[in-house]
Amino acid sequence: MNDLAPQISYMLASGMVVCSFVLLYQIRLSSMLDVFAFQAVVLACSVAWQAHTQDSPQLYVTATIALVVKGGVIPAFLRRLMIKLKIHREIDPVVGVGLTLLAGVALAALAILVMFPVTAHAATFTRDDLAFALAVILLGLWMMISRRNAISQIIGFMSLENGLVLAATGAKGMPLVVEISVAFSILIALFVFGTFVFRIRERFDTVDVHVLDRFREDRQ
Amino acid sequence: MEITFNNALIQTTQMFVVPLLAPLLCGIIRKIKARLLRRRGASVLQPYRDLWKLLCKDVVPAPNASWIYRSAPYIIFSTTWVVFCLVPTFSTHLLLNGAADFIALVGLLASARFALALAGMDIGTSFGGIGSSREVMISTFAEPATLMVVFTVAMIAHTTQLSLIADFFIHEPLILRISTALTLTTLITVLIAENGRVPVDNPATHLELTMVHEAMILEYSGRHLALIELAAMLKLMLYMSIFACLFLPFGMISDTSHLSSACVALLIYCLKMAVGGLMLGVAETSVAKMRVFRVSEFLGIGLMLGLLAVLLLFASEGIK
Numbered sequence: 001m002n003d004l005a006p007q008i009s010y011m012l013a014s015g016m017v018v019c020s021f022v023l024l025y026q027i028r029l030s031s032m033l034d035v036f037a038f039q040a041v042v043l044a045c046s047v048a049w050q051a052h053t054q055d056s057p058q059l060y061v062t063a064t065i066a067l068v069v070k071g072g073v074i075p076a077f078l079r080r081l082m083i084k085l086k087i088h089r090e091i092d093p094v095v096g097v098g099l100t101l102l103a104g105v106a107l108a109a110l111a112i113l114v115m116f117p118v119t120a121h122a123a124t125f126t127r128d129d130l131a132f133a134l135a136v137i138l139l140g141l142w143m144m145i146s147r148r149n150a151i152s153q154i155i156g157f158m159s160l161e162n163g164l165v166l167a168a169t170g171a172k173g174m175p176l177v178v179e180i181s182v183a184f185s186i187l188i189a190l191f192v193f194g195t196f197v198f199r200i201r202e203r204f205d206t207v208d209v210h211v212l213d214r215f216r217e218d219r220q
Numbered sequence: 221m222e223i224t225f226n227n228a229l230i231q232t233t234q235m236f237v238v239p240l241l242a243p244l245l246c247g248i249i250r251k252i253k254a255r256l257l258r259r260r261g262a263s264v265l266q267p268y269r270d271l272w273k274l275l276c277k278d279v280v281p282a283p284n285a286s287w288i289y290r291s292a293p294y295i296i297f298s299t300t301w302v303v304f305c306l307v308p309t310f311s312t313h314l315l316l317n318g319a320a321d322f323i324a325l326v327g328l329l330a331s332a333r334f335a336l337a338l339a340g341m342d343i344g345t346s347f348g349g350i351g352s353s354r355e356v357m358i359s360t361f362a363e364p365a366t367l368m369v370v371f372t373v374a375m376i377a378h379t380t381q382l383s384l385i386a387d388f389f390i391h392e393p394l395i396l397r398i399s400t401a402l403t404l405t406t407l408i409t410v411l412i413a414e415n416g417r418v419p420v421d422n423p424a425t426h427l428e429l430t431m432v433h434e435a436m437i438l439e440y441s442g443r444h445l446a447l448i449e450l451a452a453m454l455k456l457m458l459y460m461s462i463f464a465c466l467f468l469p470f471g472m473i474s475d476t477s478h479l480s481s482a483c484v485a486l487l488i489y490c491l492k493m494a495v496g497g498l499m500l501g502v503a504e505t506s507v508a509k510m511r512v513f514r515v516s517e518f519l520g521i522g523l524m525l526g527l528l529a530v531l532l533l534f535a536s537e538g539i540k
Contacts, residue, residue, distance in 0.1 A: 007396040015398060018525075097521065098516070098517075101520060105531060108531055108532075116535075
């Protein structure tokens with residue numbers, strides 16, 4: 001079988017998983033943003049390729065939104081936020097790289113193991129797409145859990161959303177309205193996050209969310 | 221495989237002529253690094269002269285050296301050489317192909333490393349011990365990563381024979397696989413770590429805080445040192461050959477009936493090695509050496525990417 005079209009879509013979808021994986025072990029906030037922007041570009045390419053192969057022009061709009069909003073606006077906003085907070089040179093060390101990545105591989109395996117039996121009757125490439133999308137979502141969640149820095153957690157959340165878009169475009173016929181509203185909610189979430197980060201910073205002089213633990217009620 | 225004159229000739233060339241090029245490759249890399257630092261650098265033939273000088277010198281073993289110390293250089297050199305004879309360089313058609321597959325080659329390299337680590341500890345100096353423990357730490361990550369590479373290519377080509385894998389990659393139509401790209405990254409990480417190249421270890425340093433390979437062989441002299449040095453050069457060329465055979469298999473011959481095409485293939489192989497040496501030299505000059513404690517992270521990432529490659533290959537049932 002030497003049909004190039006599905007290979008490219010497969011390559012781009014699995015490239016998203018690899019980007020999520022690479023995000024997991026970045027320790028510098030600025031390089032994390034670069035990887036995130038790159039993932040958005042891969043997502044845009046993937047969606048545009050789906051638009052081309054599925055012959056559905058509205059997906060081009062989705063691709064453009066992904067490219068402009070996630071590849072341009074969000075990284076630029078976060079970068080400005082970091083410079084304002086003077087944390088753009090800071091590092092957010094991954095605690096136990098090996099274990100974090102091993103858990104990442106386990107999550108990717110879980111996504112594939114869960115998705116394959118469920119979608120037994122779907123077309124092969126839809127299955128791959130869905131499995132990879134779930135993997136991206138789980139890796140984004142894992143990033144939010146494993147990081148201490150608020151900015152890294154935001155990036156984790158945003159990459160999770162990339163996985164949602166990937167899942168939605170793999171299946172045919174997602175209404176454009178949904179995509180646009182998701183994109184807007186992401187933008188609004190970004191502003192809310194930004195304000196929150198400022199508040200945390202003002203209050204505690206750091207964006208390490210572990211200091212928030214002190215203000216919890218006593219845990220048993 | 222039937223034993224014909226051509227087959228025997230190609231295997232002999234692989235065994236005796238190609239290893240002789242290993243010091244040249246080393247010299248080229250050193251020259252490139254020196255030129256990039258705006259130094260003139262020694263001639264590319266300097267490694268041959270060094271080896272010759274060492275071979276002519278007397279061996280001065282430490283007084284408390286045991287037989288392990290004296291036999292280790294021979295074990296290291298012979299295992300590395302045997303592995304080299306089995307890796308397809310310019311021809312995928314080697315007489316001894318059936319002797320060992322990729323996994324066995326990894327095992328042979330591991331036994332060479334075992335001998336080296338033992339020899340490092342044998343004298344009882346602290347440097348040797350440090351070097352050995354670091355080498356073993358590196359190999360605990362590098363070896364599984366190599367095995368991940370083996371698994372990935374074996375799953376693609378349905379064989380663990382290196383020559384058959386190369387044959388498969390030559391004849392297969394171009395298929396885009398993310399696993400291959402990840403495997404490539406892993407193999408580069410392993411190549412750098414196993415040969416003690418710059419981000420992991422500096423082959424040109426004798427600074428005791430950082431050295432790994434040099435620390436283990438600090439006590440060696442004379443022909444013992446020459447053998448270990450030659451084995452290290454061979455190992456570098458070996459890894460680059462594995463790289464070329466898996467990812468750049470063009471130009472290799474699988475049909476041994478024409479010796480002229482074999483010569484062309486040999487030339488192409490030399491060219492590949494020279495380009496590889498150039499890239500390695502440039503890469504080594506442009507990155508800083510990392511702390512020893514970060515090496516495990518570096519290799520851990522390589523290992524995990526290899527694992528991910530195997531995993532994604534399972535998922536890609538549409539493309540096989």
